[in-house]
Amino acid sequence: MGVEVKVENLAKSFGKQLIWGDVSLTLPAGEISVMLGPSGTGKSVFLKALIGLLKPDRGHVYIEGVDIPNCRERDLYEIRKLFGVLFQDGAMFGSMNLYDNVAFPLREHTRKSESEVRQIVMEKMDMVGLVGAETKLPGEISGGMRKRAGLARALVLEPEIILFDEPDSGLDPVRVAYLNQLIIDLNAQIDATFLIVTHDINTARTVPDNIGLLFHQHLAMFGPREMLLSSQEPVVAQFLNAQRVGPIGMSEEKDADELAQEASQGMPALPPIPAQLEPSDGRPRRGQKTPGEWCRAHGVTPPPGSFQDDVSLAPGATA
Amino acid sequence: MSLATVSRPLGTAGKLFAFALDVFMGLFRRPFQLREFLQQSWFIASVTIIPTALVAIPFGAVIALQVGGLIQQFGAQSFTGSAAVLAILREAGPIATALLIAGAAGSAIAADLGSRRIREELDAMMVLGIDPIQRLVVPRVLACMMIALFLNGLVSVVGVMGGYVFNVVLQGGTPGAYLASFTALAQLPDLWQGMVKAVVFGLIAAIVASYKGMTASGGPKGVGDAVNESVVITFLLLFVVNFVITAVYIQLVPAKGM
Ligand SMILES: Nc1ncnc2c1ncn2[C@@H]1O[C@H](COP(=O)(O)OP(=O)(O)OP(=O)(O)O)[C@@H](O)[C@H]1O
Ligand SMILES: [Mg+2]
Numbered sequence: 001m002g003v004e005v006k007v008e009n010l011a012k013s014f015g016k017q018l019i020w021g022d023v024s025l026t027l028p029a030g031e032i033s034v035m036l037g038p039s040g041t042g043k044s045v046f047l048k049a050l051i052g053l054l055k056p057d058r059g060h061v062y063i064e065g066v067d068i069p070n071c072r073e074r075d076l077y078e079i080r081k082l083f084g085v086l087f088q089d090g091a092m093f094g095s096m097n098l099y100d101n102v103a104f105p106l107r108e109h110t111r112k113s114e115s116e117v118r119q120i121v122m123e124k125m126d127m128v129g130l131v132g133a134e135t136k137l138p139g140e141i142s143g144g145m146r147k148r149a150g151l152a153r154a155l156v157l158e159p160e161i162i163l164f165d166e167p168d169s170g171l172d173p174v175r176v177a178y179l180n181q182l183i184i185d186l187n188a189q190i191d192a193t194f195l196i197v198t199h200d201i202n203t204a205r206t207v208p209d210n211i212g213l214l215f216h217q218h219l220a221m222f223g224p225r226e227m228l229l230s231s232q233e234p235v236v237a238q239f240l241n242a243q244r245v246g247p248i249g250m251s252e253e254k255d256a257d258e259l260a261q262e263a264s265q266g267m268p269a270l271p272p273i274p275a276q277l278e279p280s281d282g283r284p285r286r287g288q289k290t291p292g293e294w295c296r297a298h299g300v301t302p303p304p305g306s307f308q309d310d311v312s313l314a315p316g317a318t319a
Numbered sequence: 320m321s322l323a324t325v326s327r328p329l330g331t332a333g334k335l336f337a338f339a340l341d342v343f344m345g346l347f348r349r350p351f352q353l354r355e356f357l358q359q360s361w362f363i364a365s366v367t368i369i370p371t372a373l374v375a376i377p378f379g380a381v382i383a384l385q386v387g388g389l390i391q392q393f394g395a396q397s398f399t400g401s402a403a404v405l406a407i408l409r410e411a412g413p414i415a416t417a418l419l420i421a422g423a424a425g426s427a428i429a430a431d432l433g434s435r436r437i438r439e440e441l442d443a444m445m446v447l448g449i450d451p452i453q454r455l456v457v458p459r460v461l462a463c464m465m466i467a468l469f470l471n472g473l474v475s476v477v478g479v480m481g482g483y484v485f486n487v488v489l490q491g492g493t494p495g496a497y498l499a500s501f502t503a504l505a506q507l508p509d510l511w512q513g514m515v516k517a518v519v520f521g522l523i524a525a526i527v528a529s530y531k532g533m534t535a536s537g538g539p540k541g542v543g544d545a546v547n548e549s550v551v552i553t554f555l556l557l558f559v560v561n562f563v564i565t566a567v568y569i570q571l572v573p574a575k576g577m
Contacts, residue, residue: 053442080448091443094435105447 002030002193002286003064003082003160005050010059012042012049018217019045023059025212025222027161031287032187032194033222034204036239037214038248043197044088046214047163050195051083052076063161081109084159084192088166090146092138092153098125099134102152109157124152127182129175143170151179155186162186164196168203176200180207181280188279191286201242205229206277209287213239215248226294229273230302241271272305338452338530342460345453352458359462363424367470371419375474378415379481382406387490399490400497403482408509409568412474413516413561420467420521421553425528428459429549432532433542441533451533460525467521471513508572516564520557527553 004026011021019042027033037043048054050061052068061068066079092101102121106112112120125131128148138146147170154162167183168176180203187194198204204211211229212222213236220235221228228236238246245268249258275291291307294300386402432455435441441451486492531549535541 048442051446053445077445077448077450080446083446085443085446087439087443089439091439093440093443094438108447108449 002191004029005161005193005195006060006062007050008060008062010046010049010056010061012045012054012056020214020217020219023214023219025219027193027195028210028287029193030187030191031209032183032196032207032285033210033212034208035195035197035212035214036199036204038239039199041214041216043214044165047085047165047195047197050163051080051085081157082160084154084157084162086147086150086154086164086167088169088197090138090143090150092146092149094138097135097137098130098141098149101138101149102156105153105157120156121152124156127155128152129178144172144175147171148175158190159192161193162195164194164198166197166199168198168200176203180277183207184277184285185279185281188281188283188285201240204240206274209276209285209289211240215239224289224294225276226273226292226300226302227298230270230295230300232270237270241268243268270303272303273307275307334534335527335530338533339526341452342456342526342529345450345457346461348450348453348457352454355455356458356462359459360465362427363462363466364469366423366427367419367466368473370423371415371470371473372477374415374419375477376481378411378474379403379407379478380485382411382478383482383485384490387486387492391490398500398503399486399492400483400500401503403486403497404479404501405509407478407482408475408513409565410561411478412471412513413520415474415478416467416470416517417520417524417554417557417561419470420463420524421528421550421557424463424466424521425524425553426546426550428463428525428528429532429535429546430542432456432529433535433545434539436533436535437538437542456525456529456533459529460522463525464518464521467517467524468514471517475510475513506572508568512564512568512572516561519560519564523556523560524553527556 006026008024010023012019013021023046035043035046045054049056050068052061052071056069059069063079063082066075068076068079071079092098093104096104099121102124103117106117106120121134122131125134128151130145130148130152133141133145133149138149141149147167151164151167154164164183168179171179183194183196184207186192194208196203196208205225208225210223211225211227213220213228215235221231221233228240231237231240234246235248237243238248249255276288279285292302295302295306383399383403386406387399390399390402432441435455441455444451444454483494483497486497487494528549531545531552532542535545537544
């Protein structure tokens with residue numbers, strides 16, 4: 001059973017630099033949420049604040065009634081056992097080979113025998129396609145392999161809350177497709193709550209139940225997938241469709257001149273909303289909704305051509 | 320200067336002290352990391368033993384030369400051996416140990432923990448519900464203390480032998496007189512004092528190095544800075560602490576009467 005994560009008015013700054021403020025959102029239990037945002041807006045910092053690795057300046061993160069930023073260290077270590085976390089660079093233990101890395105949480109937190117450990121580890125290694133590389137040290141493998149090994153380690157304890165920091169960056173497109181399917185299938189099997197940080201627009205459009213966008217030191221929007229994909233809000237529309245036209249510039253924010261120049265161009269029309277990826281064994285996801293449900297309930301007309309099976313790739317992703 | 324700039328070193332000292340307390344609490348948490356402790360002891364010993372022995376010979380020799388020369392001027396040749404032993408046991412042993420523990424072991428610890436910090440290994444460990452202080456720092460601190468004690472013994476033995484060789488060979492002292500005067504001035508508490516110093520130095524070096532390593536930030540350059548700072552801070556602390564222990568010892572333990 002997944003666990004709900006409730007974030008209230010969270011703010012974090014390093015020295016005088018505000019990273020983000022006023023972040024409030026709820027990750028619904030058992031649903032997949034994706035967090036987007038330009039590079040450097042503090043997505044990784046947000047994940048670390050959720051697990052209590054960084055102390056926010058103010059605000060609350062409630063998980064099963066425990067307020068993460070303000071609880072005792074003992075409770076923190078206890079609550080972290082619910083988490084499976086993939087760090088942006090994999091964060092494998094450099095002195096252990098991949099097998100020991102993946103086995104580490106099992107050996108620490110369970111009383112399983114070595115043969116049981118072996119069985120679980122090999123199953124996870126197989127899942128991420130790393131069978132045969134067990135004896136390699138993290139320093140000897142590619143970035144994408146480290147990522148996948150990190151994924152395997154994050155999953156061995158069957159966590160209730162899964163935080164992935166860019167699981168798909170550094171992976172080839174085929175593996176990204178497998179990975180996305182894996183996330184969906186896992187979610188259907190173990191009902192865990194997922195929060196995924198990604199820069200992959202196609203992933204963001206087809207995988208999650210909810211999407212959030214961090215921009216300019218605040219949470220620009222967080223809500224159901226269809227809400228963001230049909231949103232006309234310039235920042236959201238620009239980001240989710242990978243366009244240059246909009247308020248986001250190369251150095252994060254555009255200046256007034258550039259914006260004035262663009263004003264005449266107008267925003268391009270929204271592309272159709274693709275269908276959500278489905279679990280491969282056909283069982284429904286916990287957060288599954290009929291396509292277009294949100295749009296109908298809120299009187300929003302989705303872009304023409306939405307929710308047809310053949311609309312899988314966001315046109316913006318290739319433009 | 321603003322208040323913040325003035326109070327920053329104080330804040331750092333406070334954090335270092337808080338860290339030391341955390342390590343102390345970690346000492347009593349089970350399971351004790353025996354494997355890590357043995358590995359680290361072995362590692363620290365392997366990077367310090369040879370340099371220590373090499374440093375100890377000239378250290379003993381210099382002391383023998385200096386003390387021997389002075390003592391001859393006073394016409395007290397019969398005490399040459401004793402004076403050298405005293406100097407080596409009380410001061411030279413612990414100081415040479417301090418230099419090597421801070422320079423070789425401390426820098427290795429700071430670099431190791433620092434690179435784990437920036438690779439987010441420590442974060443990953445905490446997320447897996449494991450306290451890096453208990454897991455990584457406590458075994459290192461204990462290993463450092465144990466090896467410091469051992470190195471102190473090594474420096475003492477090698478230093479005294481070096482002193483003996485120089486006294487006998489270069490200064491024309493008689494072997495018998497050197498050995499016979501051993502216990503004339505030196506006494507057992509000198510040995511204990513040297514050992515206490517070594518253990519305290521090991522403790523300080525390991526705590527500072529671990530603290531600096533675990534709080535490294537800013538990529539590979541941050542690790543370099545952490546190593547550098549940890550060695551400098553440790554040296555400063557060790558020399559101050561050495562002075563304090565010596566002063567207290569001289570107050571507490573009366574010199575041997577002749
Ligand atoms: N420990 C730290 N000390 C000081 N500043 C930090 C620290 N960690 C992150 N920052 C700053 O916080 C900001 C956000 O960093 P973060 O790594 O969260 O970005 P991100 O959104 O994950 O970017 P990317 O998509 O490139 O991974 C950056 O400006 C970074 O410089
Ligand atoms: Mg990041």
